[in-house]
Amino acid sequence: MSFKNLLVLISCVVGAAALLLCLDIFKPQREKLISLLPANLKDRVFGDLGATPKDRLFTLNELERYRGQVYLAILGQVFDVTKGRKHYGPGGTYHFFTEYAGTRAFASGDFSPQGLTENLDGLSLEDIQKISDWVNFYHKQYTYKGKLTGHFYDMNGNPTKAMNNFERLLEQAKKKPKYRDEDRKRFPRCITHYEVGFGRKMMCSKNSHGIKRDWIGVLRQYYQPGDSHTRCACVRDKGRPFSGDSSSNNGDLNHPYLKVYEGCKPTATSCYIEDTNLDLTIY
Numbered sequence: 001m002s003f004k005n006l007l008v009l010i011s012c013v014v015g016a017a018a019l020l021l022c023l024d025i026f027k028p029q030r031e032k033l034i035s036l037l038p039a040n041l042k043d044r045v046f047g048d049l050g051a052t053p054k055d056r057l058f059t060l061n062e063l064e065r066y067r068g069q070v071y072l073a074i075l076g077q078v079f080d081v082t083k084g085r086k087h088y089g090p091g092g093t094y095h096f097f098t099e100y101a102g103t104r105a106f107a108s109g110d111f112s113p114q115g116l117t118e119n120l121d122g123l124s125l126e127d128i129q130k131i132s133d134w135v136n137f138y139h140k141q142y143t144y145k146g147k148l149t150g151h152f153y154d155m156n157g158n159p160t161k162a163m164n165n166f167e168r169l170l171e172q173a174k175k176k177p178k179y180r181d182e183d184r185k186r187f188p189r190c191i192t193h194y195e196v197g198f199g200r201k202m203m204c205s206k207n208s209h210g211i212k213r214d215w216i217g218v219l220r221q222y223y224q225p226g227d228s229h230t231r232c233a234c235v236r237d238k239g240r241p242f243s244g245d246s247s248s249n250n251g252d253l254n255h256p257y258l259k260v261y262e263g264c265k266p267t268a269t270s271c272y273i274e275d276t277n278l279d280l281t282i283y
Helices: 003-021 024-035 039-049 060-066 082-088 125-141 161-175 181-186
Strands: 071-074 077-080 143-148 191-195 199-203 218-222 231-235 270-273
Touching: 060 071, 071 125, 077 125, 125 161
Parallel strands: none
Antiparallel strands: 071 077, 077 143, 191 199, 199 270, 218 231
């Protein structure tokens, strides 16, 4: 038998075997065969035949192939956020989250290229909890597609040391109050978003971040001891303070951990700033 005829015969046998394996009657044999393959090879060779979407593994470069759709990665988990294209697509407020694997920025609010990183070193337990909350948000609002290999998952989809460390810190965070309730009520977070052509805008309202109240407040940088960064807070500027000296009539403006944002008026309830270290509201 000539080499050409042998090659044709082998191709026919392989093709017939592949066709048979597609039939439901051979499902046990098919699943057994697929289970023997590495996770990344399994996904690329068999696709949806043996792997569910939760098993799919991506590299950061591979995500660029889905520009027709809009994919975002956080904590090594990939989500299809195409239905939020106006926010995540080109020109959108949060398009940078689809260009970088920037888990840290979900907690730090630093949206610069340096801040859009997977390194979580130095974040507080509250920051760790915040990232977990964002992951839960994306699971509820968007479609989970798989895992991003690299920092949090290895090439076989197994958790890395970084992921194990995150989960350890998250367990510690859960043992404490989810958030500092008193601080949340006293200094509600500002609403922060990016407006194309104007920059980052911070605002206060009577319902900032779900804290309903009968006052709006003014913008301030707020430092919480133990945190690695400041955050934007809405501060009551009239009446008695939340606690402390009841003779004061300018709300909580005398709190020692508050500072006026550079470039913003002390009485501003909204302001555009250049500082990248902000909280964010994502849709």
